[in-house]
Amino acid sequence: MIQLVELTVNGERHELAIEPRRTLVDVLRHDLGLTGTHVGCEHGICGACTVLVDGAPVRACLLFAAQVEGAEIRTVESLAAPDGTLNDLQQCFSEHHGLQCGFCTPGMLMLAEGFLAEEPEPTTEEIREVVASNLCRCTGYQTIVEAIDDCASRRRAAFQQQLDGSRV
Amino acid sequence: MVEPHFRRDGAWVGASVPRREDPRLLAGRGRFVDDITLPGMLHAQFVRSTEAHAELLAVDLDEVRTVPGVVAAYTADDLDLGDITALLDRPPHEFVPTAMPVLARGKVRYVGEPIAIVVAKDPYAAEDGVEAAVVEYAPLQPVVSDTAALAEGAPLVHAEAPRNTLVDVSLFATEGIDDVFAEAHTVVEVRTKTGRQNALPLETRGVVADWDDRDEQLRVQTCSQVPHQVRTVLAKCVGLDEKQVRVTVPDMGGGFGQKCVVGREEIAAAAVALRLRRPVKWIEDRRDALTAAFLAREQRYVVRAAFSADGEILGLDADVVCDMGAYSCYPFTAGIEPLMASAEMPGVYRVPAYRVRGRAVTTNKAPTAPYRGVSRPQYVMVVERVFEKAARALGMDAVELRRRNLITVFPYKGVNNITYDPGSYLESLDLCEKTLRDEGWFSRRDDENGGDRVIGIGFACFSERTGYGSGAFAQRKMQVVPGFDISEITMDLNGTVSVTTGTLSHGQSHETTMAQIVADRLGIAYDRVKIVQGDTDRITYGWGSFASRSITIGGSAVAAASVKLGDQLREIAAHLLAGDPEAAVLEDGGVRVGDRWMSFADIADVAYLKAHLLPKDVGPGLSAIASFDVGGDGTFSNATHGCVVELDPGTGGVEILRYVCVEDCGVAIHPQVVEGQARGGIAQGIAGALFEEVRYDDGGQPLAPSFMEYKVPTAMEIPDVRIEHLETPCAFTENGAKGAGEGGTIGAPAAVLNAVNDALRHTGVELDDTPIPRESIFRALEVAR
Secondary structure (H helix, E strand, C coil), X not given: CCEEEEEEECCEEEEEEECCCCEHHHHHHHHCXXXXXXXXXXXXXXXXXXXXXXXXXXXXXXXXXXXXXXXXXXXXXXXXXXXXXXXXXXXXHHHCCCCCCCCCHHHHHHHHHHHHHHCCCXXXXXXXXXXXXXXXXXXXXXXXXXXXXXXXXXXXXXXXXXXXXXXX | CXXXXXXXXXXXXXXXXXXXXXXXXXXXXXXXXXXXXXXXXXXXXXXXXXXXXXXXXXXXXHHHHHCCCEEEEEEHHHHCCCCEECCECCCCXXXXXXXXXXXXXXXXXXXXXXXXXXXXXXXXXXXXXXXXXXXXXXXXXXXXXXXXXXXXXXXXXXXXXXXXXXXXXXXXXXXXXXXXXXXXXXXXXXXXXXXXXXXXXXXXXXXXXXXXXXCCEEEEEECCCCHHHXXXXXXXXXXXXXXXXXXXXXXXXXXXXXXXXXXXHHHHHHHHXXXXXXXXXXXXXXXXXXXXXXXXXXXXXXXXXXXXXXXXXEEEEEEEEEECCCCCXXXXXXXXXXXXXXXXXXXXXXXXXXXXXXXXXXXXXCCECCCCCCXXXXXXXXXXXXXXXXXXXXXXCHHHHHHHHECCCCCEECCCCCEECCCCHHHHHHHHHHHHHHCCHHHHHHHCCCCCCXXXXXXXXXXXXXXXXXXXXXXXXXXXXXXXXXXXEEECCCCCEEEECCCCCCCCCXXXXXXXXXXXXXXXXXXXXXXXXXXXXXXXXXXXXXXXCHHHHHHHHHHHHHHHHHHHHHHHHHHHCCCCHHHEEEECCEEEECCXXXXXXXXXXXXXXXXXXXCCCCCCCCEEEEEECCCCCCEEEEEEEEEEEEEECCCCEEEEEEEEEEEECECCCCHHHHHHHHHHHHHHHHHHHHHCCCCECCCCCEXXXXXXXXXXXXXXXXXXXXXXXXXXXXXXXXXXXXXXXXXXXXXXXXXXXXXXHHHCCCCCCCCCCEXXXXXXXXXXXXXXX
């Protein structure tokens, strides 16, 4: 059985004719060619496939593509600028050596983006709890937590600067 | 270009420069095996055994072939491939060769063993196809533990291996060792069983294979730490010449040893691609990765140690049995774990008398491969437990007892016939203890006003042989002897260089660290250096990355090749500038001869485009090749780990409050990368100590087929790690570097286990097996009460 599904991914609309059982992550990776999102377990534990659906981090391996019609989906490919310049979170991951093999990284980035959008002033412990949603086998997590913490501080500082600027 | 302020003393080596790998991996532009799609590609999955041990009576794939989307399905008989066989040059009483068929033939030996391969137009259809297979078994009694394997009259996993023993070596046996034990003031014994673990790269194994009709070559893109070994085995299994097989490795999502052996699935998928002349992809799903991939670490130790009254260790007598599962892995064989443990066990201590028996037994469980640290996490844990027990028996402080016995004069020739190069064994212990003391952990431990919760502190001292050269591996008597590395460097018209390495980075950052090494040798920025790896058509035979060998051996080879190219550049420049080649120096991306300077690009312009201007005895082009092998016994990195835990006796819960690692890997090429390796390794060691175990029921059915049962620790369980560096440069690697990949994993189980036992000091409970999850601590405490 084939079903017509319309998806909005990174601001672009796609029409797909797919089996209803096709998962969101398979559609993103293999039908749309967005291979930045990875598959680590296919049972919702490792979080390598984390993407944002209407701003919230979700496991793309646990959703059928057909379930997210009409939603705004964001993947790791949306983070860097079109010229390839990394965003602040990506830069923080690099500076803190928050990635080694890079396989869990897209999931970690999207998890952090979703979290920081919801909670711009997290404590380190809150960050650690959120990072515990996903698995990383290389880093021991410390540098991932530090990278997210640093990014949150930088965003707060930038926001404050903006406020100060607008007051003048 | 990177700002020079990142450089240490003007050198790239020693500076934590931005990783070259990061931009693509962070932007989702990496290319992992499953990211590769070829036109007309088929998808493979495997019919796998549901029995641990059985005669294979019939495999019926007729129904499979009728499933919509399925293109073909094959058994072992259909494909008729050669076996994967790894050998040791040892007599039959020490080593029994066994073959691992690519697909099971006649018999299955573990749950998950591949029996047939199904290829379909999409992965969903391939799984549908697998479900339609009908396999008829005649079950045999499974052998599911090392003790069952060695029991009198046990069923045989391999008919050719009596008592299910694949390797049985007795080594060293210092003369008079029995007298040493008979006359010793104190003898302590440690009995330990360590759990079976999965190395668990987050990217499961996988391959894309296709036949290139134009080049008449089977192209295999696979996530392997050892591409040349995959080529050799694949060529042999399918009956092609080596040149007809090209193995390349794209980005790889971790390996940790699981991918440093040749997998049967990658051979089967490639064989089907060859047969159908169509691309075939196989991606292992997590259930198969947890149950049917290569596992590791299940070992049993009985170790006795003799001490004098004043705490001098006099002898070590060890019996090691490693449960290697159903097959010997290529190229290392089932000897990998027992031979490592037997050769290295005395470790950092001055042990005058040593005897060891090391055995590999075969059981009806998924086969094993080397996993980060290979036996060293286990024997270090055992030896460190020895020191804790001896300290208690002698009424001494355990740290002081270690101090008294550590090797302090180098080079030190051990009782195990290994020469240890200089390290900072004592200094690392002193600094680790001091750090924890200065942070106040000892007073918190002794304060004990914290209510029910008890603090425990544990240490682990160890060294780790890194950079095993051909000579060291030959001592293991492997028939295929890894060791050297070859590097080829080429400069292009822009004056930038490409450098090949036979090692294979997959998280270790070699694209950055090896570029730093080359940059220093040539006097150019590290972003002018491209590292080429993982392509058997472009790289002379290489051994890949494992055993912390890449920077010690591969890094030395790229340095040697760079020096050769530098000599060429100096010679050409001196000729063109009419100066003395001896006075020519590499500087700022060019060559200075006296007061004149010529850029590499200008030299390259001559070398390639105006070759008639070259000196008479210099050929055209700019390239050089060099190899490196570590002579002697290799170089030893060392570290001391200190772990502070808090135990809740009411629940058995253990929380790690502090972790300190004082490490010495010689010259750190990139300190941040070294710290990353240590932290990641420690996390895996903690995982083995407290959380992860691949368990089976009595019938050999795996009990942890998903992440719900196989408990991989998260950011909530893994603590922050304070790392302190000591630097004892290696005298015989090109950069003074020693290996840094495995140490974290090696020290952590011992440090954690000692800390837990320290926290149990008032209970009479002592735990020597791993893992020690909350439940087993709780149960042990209940029994004691």
